[in-house]
Amino acid sequence: MGNELYFDNSATTRISEEALKAYLSVSREQYGNPSSLHGMGQAAEAVLNDARKTLAKTLGDTAGGTLIFTSGGTEANNLAITGRAHAKPRFRGKTILTSAGEHASVKLPLAALENEGFRIVEIPTEGGRLDPEAIARLATPDVILASVMLVNNETGALYDVAAVAAALRRSSPDAILHVDATQAYLKVPFTVKSLGCGMVTLSSHKIEGPMGTGALWVDPGVIRNRGLSPILFGGGQEGGLRSGTEDPPSVAAFAKAAAIGFSALSERSEKLAALRALLLDRIARDPGLSGVRPNLPPVYAPHILSLTLPRIKSETMLHALSARGIYVSSGSACSSHGKHGTSALTAFGLSVSDADATIRVSFSHRNTPEQVDLLADALSEEISRLARF
Ligand code: PMP
Numbered sequence: 001m002g003n004e005l006y007f008d009n010s011a012t013t014r015i016s017e018e019a020l021k022a023y024l025s026v027s028r029e030q031y032g033n034p035s036s037l038h039g040m041g042q043a044a045e046a047v048l049n050d051a052r053k054t055l056a057k058t059l060g061d062t063a064g065g066t067l068i069f070t071s072g073g074t075e076a077n078n079l080a081i082t083g084r085a086h087a088k089p090r091f092r093g094k095t096i097l098t099s100a101g102e103h104a105s106v107k108l109p110l111a112a113l114e115n116e117g118f119r120i121v122e123i124p125t126e127g128g129r130l131d132p133e134a135i136a137r138l139a140t141p142d143v144i145l146a147s148v149m150l151v152n153n154e155t156g157a158l159y160d161v162a163a164v165a166a167a168l169r170r171s172s173p174d175a176i177l178h179v180d181a182t183q184a185y186l187k188v189p190f191t192v193k194s195l196g197c198g199m200v201t202l203s204s205h206k207i208e209g210p211m212g213t214g215a216l217w218v219d220p221g222v223i224r225n226r227g228l229s230p231i232l233f234g235g236g237q238e239g240g241l242r243s244g245t246e247d248p249p250s251v252a253a254f255a256k257a258a259a260i261g262f263s264a265l266s267e268r269s270e271k272l273a274a275l276r277a278l279l280l281d282r283i284a285r286d287p288g289l290s291g292v293r294p295n296l297p298p299v300y301a302p303h304i305l306s307l308t309l310p311r312i313k314s315e316t317m318l319h320a321l322s323a324r325g326i327y328v329s330s331g332s333a334c335s336s337h338g339k340h341g342t343s344a345l346t347a348f349g350l351s352v353s354d355a356d357a358t359i360r361v362s363f364s365h366r367n368t369p370e371q372v373d374l375l376a377d378a379l380s381e382e383i384s385r386l387a388r389f
Contacts, residue, residue, distance in 0.1 A: 010362035023253035051255035060191025073203030074105035076216035097146035101344030128157035128297025139167035150184035156304030157297035165196025186261035209257035272302035288380030
């Protein structure tokens with residue numbers, strides 16, 4: 001590896017050197033168990049607490065929320081959803097709102113709750129926006145939770161989750177808003193206050209931190225009211241909300257990547273937007289790309305571009321590009337293992353066959369305009385080659 005053209009940064013990013021250094025340093029020096037009472041334990045615990053402060057700052061949290069470290073975005077989403085639904089016996093059978101086309105780590109815990117008797121209701125996302133009328137209509141006193149992503153991982157749509165928060169505040173006194181910010185974090189600016197949410201999911205490996213680590217931020221009011229219950233039971237780590245020995249090296253590396261990403265947010269976003277605009281420009285001007293249809297949400301994150309190809313299956317294109325050392329994804333890498341792969345795209349308004357012909361290009365601030373040109377050249381060549389079959 002070295003000459004690859006990696007455009008699958010929403011699936012994962014390469015860990016930064018700084019994060020890697022932090023990982024190694026904590027592994028070597030602060031290797032105690034954070035729960036141990038002695039000095040080595042305290043040193044490891046201090047690593048976690050420093051990371052909590054750093055991450056809280058990137059979320060603009062001034063209210064003293066709780067950061068629960070998890071094994072990643074998937075676990076944070078499961079904790080938020082299942083932990084909320086099971087927090088109080090009186091929540092049984094109540095309503096949970098979500099958006100159409102969520103990641104499987106939101107959709108499937110909700111499906112499990114539906115089997116338990118909860119009512120799960122989707123806010124339509126046609127055209128890449130949350131339907132405002134549906135939000136107003138669906139926010140009822142019966143709602144105990146809304147779980148809505150900030151940026152869709154397949155289309156890049158940036159949703160107005162604050163509108164959901166406002167509707168819940170008006171009409172749903174028992175409800176809290178959970179935001180899966182896995183794809184939004186450090187790509188678009190937000191604070192927990194600007195979202196108006198009670199819980200936020202973060203994942204480290206999307207922001208140049210290590211894989212297998214993440215966090216759920218929880219509002220102090222939710223903790224105070226015992227509005228969240230654990231889904232893992234054991235040693236009582238993380239305030240009893242996530243048992244299991246924490247991973248200080250990964251957490252330190254996550255926080256390092258977050259601190260760097262936070263200070264570079266606007267500069268990196270501008271760069272990402274320019275790369276995205278460049279590819280769109282090539283598509284608009286290059287006759288070889290005239291059959292490619294970009295799926296453009298009205299408001300979007302700068303690092304994701306969804307492209308529907310002219311009657312070529314996304315998997316075929318993915319493999320053709322991969323053979324050239326160019327990496328994109330078909331829909332979303334996380335969902336391409338299962339049957340849930342195309343739902344965000346069909347919810348956007350694509351037919352199933354168009355969804356099957358849709359690739360996702362996701363940029364890193366480390367990509368260059370030259371790389372985007374090479375991607376566009378390769379796409380154009382492969383479209384004319386594959387169209388012959
Ligand atoms: N939510 C979204 C929107 C995602 O894109 C992903 C990762 N593909 C996840 C959750 C899961 O995060 P993780 O890989 O850290 O479990």
